[in-house]
Amino acid sequence: xxxxxxxxxxxxxxxxxxSGYSENIPADVRFINGSILDRDDVLNALDExxxxxxxxxxxxxxxxxxxxxxYKRVNVHGAKNLLLQMRDRNINQLVFSSSAxxxxxxxxxxxxxxxxxxxxxxxxxTKLQVEELISRECVEQSLxxxxxxxxxxxxxxxxxxxxxxxxxxxxxxLIPNILKSVPENPIKVFGTDWLTHDGTCIRDxxxxxxxxxxxxxxxxxxxxxxxxxxxxxxxGHGVSVRExxxxx
Numbered sequence: 001x002x003x004x005x006x007x008x009x010x011x012x013x014x015x016x017x018x019s020g021y022s023e024n025i026p027a028d029v030r031f032i033n034g035s036i037l038d039r040d041d042v043l044n045a046l047d048e049x050x051x052x053x054x055x056x057x058x059x060x061x062x063x064x065x066x067x068x069x070x071y072k073r074v075n076v077h078g079a080k081n082l083l084l085q086m087r088d089r090n091i092n093q094l095v096f097s098s099s100a101x102x103x104x105x106x107x108x109x110x111x112x113x114x115x116x117x118x119x120x121x122x123x124x125x126t127k128l129q130v131e132e133l134i135s136r137e138c139v140e141q142s143l144x145x146x147x148x149x150x151x152x153x154x155x156x157x158x159x160x161x162x163x164x165x166x167x168x169x170x171x172x173x174l175i176p177n178i179l180k181s182v183p184e185n186p187i188k189v190f191g192t193d194w195l196t197h198d199g200t201c202i203r204d205x206x207x208x209x210x211x212x213x214x215x216x217x218x219x220x221x222x223x224x225x226x227x228x229x230x231x232x233x234x235x236g237h238g239v240s241v242r243e244x245x246x247x248x
Contacts, residue, residue, distance in 0.1 A: 001029055002159045003212050014045035014056070021167065036078035042085040051093035051219045054082060057126070060172065061101070064123035075126035076133070083137050093222040094134065094145040095215050100204075100232065102128040102149060109238075113149075113230055131230065138228050146218040150233040155207040164208075174241065178248040189241055200241035204234040 004011050005026065012030040015022070025031045034041030036056040046052070057075040058064065064071045079096075086094065101124030102117045119125045137143040154175050156165035166176045174187075181187040192199040214233050222228075239247075 001026060002157065002164065003209075003216050005029070007216070010048075012045050012047075012049060014041060019168070024164070024167075036082055037074065039081060039085060042082055043089065046085055046089045046091055049089070049091055051095070051223055052082070052086060052091060053095045053097070053215055053219060054079070055097045056082075057097075057130075059099075059123065061121050061123045062172075064121055064126070068122040071122045071126045075123075076129045079130040079133055083133060083143070086143070087137075087141060092142050092144055093219065094143060095218045095222070096130060096134055096145060096147045097215070098131055098147040098149045098230070099124060099127045100149050100151045100234075102131065110236060111232060113232055143228075144222045144226070145228050146222060147230040148214060148218060148233050149230060150206055150211060151204040152206070153208050153211055154205045155209065157209045157212070174244055175248055178245055187245060189245070192242075196240055198240050198242045202238035202240045204236070204238050205244070206234050 001011055001013065005028065010030075012032065013025055014032045014034055014036065015025075016035045017033060022031065022033065032041060032045050034045070036042060056078060058071050083094075086092075100111065101121065102119055103111055103115055104118040104120040104124060106115055108115070117128055119128055131147045134143070134145045134147060138145055152173075154173070156163050158164075166173055168176075171177055171180070178187050189200060191201060194201055196202050211233060218231075
């Protein structure tokens with residue numbers, strides 16, 4: 001939102017606040033407290049919109065294993081509803097916040113956009129199903145869309161005199177949990193015998209401000225008539241859990 005506003009763009013937010021916080025939404029943003037599953041809420045949010053950035057969805061892997069039907073309903077059926085209402089409003093540009101979880105257990109790195117998709121959990125599966133819905137809409141309708149697949153998001157963004165930072169309940173991300181750790185409740189590292197240089201898992205971390213800039217660039221690309229597709233977002237350089245702990 002902050003980057004879009006800095007560009008002088010008008011922004012509307014639709015959020016049911018099940019995992020977000022309405023107080024984080026700037027006063028100059030049109031805010032609708034509603035659900036992506038509700039036709040009228042989505043139509044209301046789409047009034048006078050040119051393009052859609054689709055972030056709405058459930059995103060915890062462990063929860064998706066415990067509640068696969070919830071993830072199917074919110075992520076997949078929610079996307080279906082959004083696409084139907086975009087068609088009704090004749091809005092033809094969409095940027096979808098996808099995930100590298102669509103790839104599953106890969107056999108080679110770096111992961112390319114041409115790598116096979118084989119998600120290993122319901123969360124990744126629903127993300128891939130939404131991508132397939134979007135691809136079909138691009139073929140059968142006049143939609144132009146980009147799906148952005150990314151890995152581990154980290155960092156905070158300073159806007160004026162305040163910081164926008166991670167705020168999850170429960171908090172599952174490594175860096176915030178390191179920052180919250182104390183001797184009485186230390187950070188837990190799950191596995192120190194992986195086949196890596198220091199025995200801990202290696203992952204690609206992308207800064208949240210780079211991620212936001214990429215979504216905005218993708219939207220402007222589509223508005224300018226650019227091609228649809230799926231893109232990976234990352235640094236291309238993995239960092240181990242132990243390295244993140246030491247750096248933090």
